Amino acid sequence: MTDEPLLSVEGLTTEFDTDNGVLTAVDGIDFEIPRGETVCLVGESGSGKTVASESITRIVPTPPGEVTGSVRFDGQEITSLSESELREIRGGRIAHVFQNPQDALNHCYTVGWQIVEAVQTHEPDTSEEEARERAIELLNDVGVANAAARLDDYPHEFSGGQKQRVMIAMALVTNPDLLIADEPTTALDVTVQAQILNLLEELQEEYSMSILFVTHDLGVVAQIADHVVVMYAGKVMERGTVEEIFDDPSHPYTRALLECLPGQARSAEGIPGTLPSPIDPPDGCRFAPRCDYAVEECTAGDQPPEEPLTDTHAVSCVHYQQGYDPSTVKTEFTQEDGTVTGGVSGD
Amino acid sequence: MGMEWYIVRRVAWAAIVTFIIVTITWGLMTAAPNPQVQQAVTQAAMDGENPAEAEERMEAQLQLDRPLHVRFMDYVVGVYTLEWGWSNTRNQPVTAALVSALYYTVQYSVPWTILTVLIGPIVGVYSAANQYSWRDHAATGVAFFGYAIPNFFFGIILLLIFGVQLEWIPIVYQTGVPVFSVQNVIQLTIPIFVLVTGSIGAIMRVSRNEAAEYANADFVKTAKAKGVSTYRIYARHVIRPTMVPLSTTMVGYLLAIFTGSSLLVEVVFGIPGLGRTLYDAVVAQDTNLVLGSTLFFTFVATIGNLLQDLVYTVLDPRISFEDR
Known part of the structure; x- marks a missing residue:
């Protein structure tokens, strides 16, 4: 393992061309994510933290969005990559989990279908059988009870917390180096929230991933962060270790x-x-x-x-x-x- | 209980619906004066005979003197055994007249339906994927044009251009040419084109708007974050939920055009299909043939709605089979 951070972002700017003018959601921010650690991006709603997290692998819609600046991932500049090269990184080495598990899964397909799709997108040679085996393993791993039987259930047959577990399982399909979690617990009730946070911490250990955790909830930050980046209106206000942010x-x-x-x-x-x-x-x-x-x-x-x-x-x-x-x-x-x-x- | 039970119940319900329709049409027919009896009475009066006797004689001849329930049973059995009576104007059984008309209607209806169902959603979703681009605007323009212009009028214009001026197509439909021949393709191209432009507009617009909504859905973002290609996102993740509300529009819309516009198009192009048959039968007061064509259209509509409900449950697994 090198000392170089897994991800280093410099001058990341995301602008949207709107009818009212150019909207600068993220305005030249820098941050780094060390290997195996958790960085929290904190700020109130509208501060640009979600857009920043989605600009890393350019899943913000472009156009109308435009992402500039430098994103180095594992020593490679990924902003200059083509769309198809980026697709290999998305869901491959950098995985995402989103805020609202209710809508994050396609209601027309079974969860098994959607996990298999994630497997086969990155490993086209994997057979349907193998991919389903993998899906069952992952669902077991994230704590979905009776995984083999639930594989052919539709998302609406799962609770919110279970859906988020399915999302996490889907993110882990390719054993990613970085998991970008955008307010993954905000839409869940408090007891489920704690379970999901614990699960993420366990999985981070098991899969030795770095996590970029986007949240407005400082209670969550205190629980899981190693480093904190405080954002306001598209700019970084303060950064430090979790102890520095809370003690000083x-x-x-x-x-x-x-x-x-x-x-x-x-x-x-x-x-x-x-x-x-x-x-x-x-x-x-x-x-x-x-x-x-x-x-x-x-x-x-x-x-x-x-x-x-x-x-x-x-x-x-x-x-x-x-x-x-x-x-x-x-x-x-x-x-x-x-x-x-x-x-x-x-x- | 699952989908199978739902399908069984839904098919049974469709059968009940057709039975109710058959009963109502019979009720109306029985209540209305019979033209043949009327004619016999008039004839008798003019010849100086007893009109009441003539009426009885004609009713006996037509077996109208039997009790109502017997006549009803007879009629219902007739409907379901496809004995739909004799067409006086065509001098053949109603079913035979309908079958020969269907032969021509199918020739343009099948390609028209397939083209609409294929092109409509695909162009709509493509428009949604390229919203506000010139391609989207062009597609929207075509959609509104087809939607706005009356089918029969558009048909006449095209007939004037391609039939009269350029002489590329026959002005009157040739019934003699084989179904699978170049001539037949040529003479059916314009009617099919007219119908497709008429039906595709609404379907394109609905699928565009639905797809545009789903294109910004969270699950599309998930798919993108998984590394799924844009093409696959639209082809798998967007089209599927789009088809759910679209299937309602599509079946209703196609049925409306099938029963309405196709009649006008058949009249304009001189195709002796079902619409034309119904039209001629109404003009000639051929009651049995009118009834037969109406029943046929009713069955098509019932089956269309049945298919729509079944397609629904396949497309959107969230639709519950339990309480319906």
């Missing part, structure tokens, strides 16, 4: 998100204001219009460059530049019961 949250946006967790100061009202328009974003820091600590410099020029705090921790905020005092934004967290801490994971 530095960007006002990250801090505001954490304050929205249950038991924290903003848990009831959330962050005031709304996301800026992706067609005509504000100058300066994207978060400045909603930021409690915004100063004049925050609303001019581009998004501030990322200031490294440690080897792994960086923040894109004016207050961390030279000549500013970070302590202005690092006010203490007030909990609902009045206790005051420096971070939210404080015990």
Whole structure:
């Protein structure tokens, strides 16, 4: 194993040509996914995290979408690949699991048919028999009870959690190096959510995969992430290890998100204001219009460059530049019961 | 219980429906004055005989003096044993007249139906895959043209151009040519073309809109993320759910054209098919033949709807067989 990250994304930009103008959903973001680790892409709805995750293998519809920037996967630049070369990577070495398992399976075909299709897409020589054997194994592996008998059932005969298990089984067909999971638990109820998260963690070990996990749920992040990338309005606000993000949250946006967790100061009202328009974003820091600590410099020029705090921790905020005092934004967290801490994971 | 039981019940229901239709037509016919009796009465009155006697004599001759239930049983048995009576204008049994008409109707109906069922959905899905491209706009233009222009009018125009001006096709349909011959293909091309342009428009539009909806469905994204090719995504993942609402439109629409527009087209091109037969029978007041053609169209419609319901359950496994 090399030290090179499995996936490294640089300047990834995804634009959509709409009737109202060019919509920039993802605006030049960088991040890396180390081998065997889990990176969480975090942000509120509309921050561009889903589009970013779907831009990696270009499953965003193009046109109207256009993806630019560099995506290096296992040492290979994949943005310049042709559609047919990309197809080999999609579902081959990079697999996807999506948010809403209710609609993610085709209701006209049995789950067995759909898993067999995934097998035969990447290994055309596999016979129907072998592919079905593999499907049964995988369904067993993801915890679908009585897999052999359920193979010829239709998606509507499965519960939401079971459907998500089927989706995961389908993603594992080719033993991928990277699993991109886009809010895979959001549509499920809480107990099922925990089961799916545990399953993903087990499978990550078993299949030695990296996972890119897209979510808005910081509780989930705390459970599974190794690294966290916080996105807002198409830009990266802060990145760091999970400990750094929870113990030393530095960007006002990250801090505001954490304050929205249950038991924290903003848990009831959330962050005031709304996301800026992706067609005509504000100058300066994207978060400045909603930021409690915004100063004049925050609303001019581009998004501030990322200031490294440690080897792994960086923040894109004016207050961390030279000549500013970070302590202005690092006010203490007030909990609902009045206790005051420096971070939210404080015990 | 599964699909087999559903099919059995659905077929049984179709049989009941045809029986109800047969009963109603019999009721109407029995209630209406019989033209032959009327004629005999008129004749008797004019010849100075007793009209009431003449009426009785004619009714006895036509076996109308028997009790109602006997006549009804006789009629029902006749319908189901294909004894549909004698056509006075054609001087042959009604069934024979219908069979000889069907011979010509089938010649253009079969290719027309196959072409519509094949081309309509394929062009529609292709349009959806290339939404708002010039090809999509061209297909939409053709669809609206075919949908808007009356079939018989379009037929007359084409007949004027290709029959009268260019003399490529015979102006009057030649019944004498063999079915599988170049001449027959040539003379049927224009009628089939007219019918296809008429029927394909609605089907293209419905399949385009349905397919466009499914093209953005989550399961299509899943298929793409699996590495499935765009062609296969449309050919397998999009067409299948598209066919479910489409099959309703298609059967209803084809039946409407089969019974309505085909009549006009047959009249325009002079094809002695079923539509023409019904039309002539109505004009000549040939009751048995009118009844026979109507029954035939009714059976076709019932069978069409039956097929549609069966196709449904095959296409969309979510449709439950239990409560229907």
